[in-house]
Amino acid sequence: MRTTFVSNGLEERPQGFYERKPFVLFIAKDESEVWNMEQVLVDEHRFLYAVTSEWKQVELSLHSQIPIVIVLLHKDGEQVDPVIDAMIRQYCEYYKVSVVVCNRERTVEQPRLFNYSFANPYDKKDLIELVKKLIQLRSTSYIDLETGLLNQLFFERVYKWQLAACKRTKVPFSLVFLSLHSYDEWKVLYDSLTLREIKEEWIDQIQEKVRDSDFVFSFGQENEVILLLPYTGGEEARSFLNRLENDSKPLRVSHDDTESSVDLQISGVIVEIRQSSAEHIEVTRKAREMMASIEVSSVATIEDYVKKEVEPIKVTIIEPDDVFRHVLVNLMNRLEMEGFEFVIKDFEDGQSFLDSDYYQSAHTHIVILNDILPQRSGLELVYELRGMPNTNKYLITMLSTRRAEEDMIYAFESGVDEYIVKPFTIHLLEAKIKRLIRRYR
Structure with missing residues (x-):
C-alpha cells in the first residue's frame, strides 16, 4: 500500500525546493570586489546574498532577513563606516552572527571578538572556504533540520531582542502558535512521507504570507509553527491569521488509488506581549496548554501580557520659595498618566x-526649575544637565517672570524643553507636563 502526494495543479517542485537557504550579507564599497567570491557560492546554490555599502541599506538588510554570516570587504587603507561597525557589533551581541573582516590592516587594529574572523581579501580561495565553514556552522546552530525553519536557540535570541525593543519603544510584538487541526487524523490515514509533504506545503503557504521582518520557528512539537511578529499587536496578528486561512489552498492526496482533498485548517493561539518581564518559557508553556485545549479549528488569545508595564519617571522640582515648591510637589503627586509612576523629589x-x-538615572527625568536660584542660576543648571551622558532623558521645564522673546529664545537654545511665564495656572503647567511626556515617550 503506497500513498503519494499530488500538488494542487502546480508544476512539480524541483528537488531541494523546501530547503531554507542561509543568507550572507556582504558590505563593500565596490560590488565588483564581491563578484568573484559570491559567484562561486551562488553557482553551488549554497546561499542567498546581498551587497551594500550604505548604512541605511545595511540596517534594512538586517531587519528584512537574519544573515548568518556578515562579510566586511575593504581595500587596504579603507575603514569601516563607524555607524555600520556599531550596528554590526550590537546586532552580533544578540544574534551571535559570524563576521568576517577582510582587510589586512584591520586584522591588526580590530579587537578580536569571539565571533569575528579575519581573512586576506586577496586570497579569494581561502576566504570562500572560510565563509562556507561559517555558513555550515551557523546553519546547523540556528536551523531546525526537520522543517528548515529557525530553531529554539534562534527563537530565544530574537525574543530577547524584541523584549528590549518593547521596553524601549513601548510598542508590542506578538507570538502566534499554529497547528494543523486534522494532523492527528492524517497520521492514521497517510504515511510519513505524505505527512511531511503536507506539512511542508503548509509551511510554504505561511512563508508566502509573512512579512520580511517576521520570523518563523519550529521546535519541540511535531505539529507546530511559531510566528514572531515584531511591532504587531494582537488585533493585527488576528487579521494576519484571517488572511492566511482565507487564502489557504486545499491539497489533493492520493491514497490507495483514491484522490481526496485536504483542507489546511489551522488552530492558533495569539499572545500579544507588552511586558518586558514576560519569560519565553512561561509564554510558550501557556500557549501550548491552551492549544491542547482547543477542540475545533479556531484561534484563541492569551491576554496575560497585554497590560502595559508601569514606567517610573523621576521628577525633580527646584524652587527656592517654600510655598510655591509645596504647590508644585502637590501637583505632581496628583498627576496621573496611564503607564507611568512619578517619583518626586524637591530641592x-x-x-x-x-x-x-538623584540626577543619576537611566529613566526619563522631568526637571521643573525656576530661572532664578541661589548659588547657580537655572540656565547654569541646564548647561550642566545638557552636558551629561544620555542628556535626552532630561525633560526640562523652566518657570520665569521674564516674558521677552529674546529671553525665551535664549532658554530654548540653551536646552530648555518648555518655557512657562509666571504667573500661570496649575492646569496649564499640568497640561504642558503631560504633553512633554507624550511627545518624548
Whole structure:
C-alpha cells in the first residue's frame, strides 16, 4: 500500500525546493570586489546574498532577513563606516552572527571578538572556504533540520531582542502558535512521507504570507509553527491569521488509488506581549496548554501580557520659595498618566540637586526649575544637565517672570524643553507636563 502526494495543479517542485537557504550579507564599497567570491557560492546554490555599502541599506538588510554570516570587504587603507561597525557589533551581541573582516590592516587594529574572523581579501580561495565553514556552522546552530525553519536557540535570541525593543519603544510584538487541526487524523490515514509533504506545503503557504521582518520557528512539537511578529499587536496578528486561512489552498492526496482533498485548517493561539518581564518559557508553556485545549479549528488569545508595564519617571522640582515648591510637589503627586509612576523629589537650589545622586538615572527625568536660584542660576543648571551622558532623558521645564522673546529664545537654545511665564495656572503647567511626556515617550 503506497500513498503519494499530488500538488494542487502546480508544476512539480524541483528537488531541494523546501530547503531554507542561509543568507550572507556582504558590505563593500565596490560590488565588483564581491563578484568573484559570491559567484562561486551562488553557482553551488549554497546561499542567498546581498551587497551594500550604505548604512541605511545595511540596517534594512538586517531587519528584512537574519544573515548568518556578515562579510566586511575593504581595500587596504579603507575603514569601516563607524555607524555600520556599531550596528554590526550590537546586532552580533544578540544574534551571535559570524563576521568576517577582510582587510589586512584591520586584522591588526580590530579587537578580536569571539565571533569575528579575519581573512586576506586577496586570497579569494581561502576566504570562500572560510565563509562556507561559517555558513555550515551557523546553519546547523540556528536551523531546525526537520522543517528548515529557525530553531529554539534562534527563537530565544530574537525574543530577547524584541523584549528590549518593547521596553524601549513601548510598542508590542506578538507570538502566534499554529497547528494543523486534522494532523492527528492524517497520521492514521497517510504515511510519513505524505505527512511531511503536507506539512511542508503548509509551511510554504505561511512563508508566502509573512512579512520580511517576521520570523518563523519550529521546535519541540511535531505539529507546530511559531510566528514572531515584531511591532504587531494582537488585533493585527488576528487579521494576519484571517488572511492566511482565507487564502489557504486545499491539497489533493492520493491514497490507495483514491484522490481526496485536504483542507489546511489551522488552530492558533495569539499572545500579544507588552511586558518586558514576560519569560519565553512561561509564554510558550501557556500557549501550548491552551492549544491542547482547543477542540475545533479556531484561534484563541492569551491576554496575560497585554497590560502595559508601569514606567517610573523621576521628577525633580527646584524652587527656592517654600510655598510655591509645596504647590508644585502637590501637583505632581496628583498627576496621573496611564503607564507611568512619578517619583518626586524637591530641592531649594540647583547645587544641592547636583550634589545629590538623584540626577543619576537611566529613566526619563522631568526637571521643573525656576530661572532664578541661589548659588547657580537655572540656565547654569541646564548647561550642566545638557552636558551629561544620555542628556535626552532630561525633560526640562523652566518657570520665569521674564516674558521677552529674546529671553525665551535664549532658554530654548540653551536646552530648555518648555518655557512657562509666571504667573500661570496649575492646569496649564499640568497640561504642558503631560504633553512633554507624550511627545518624548
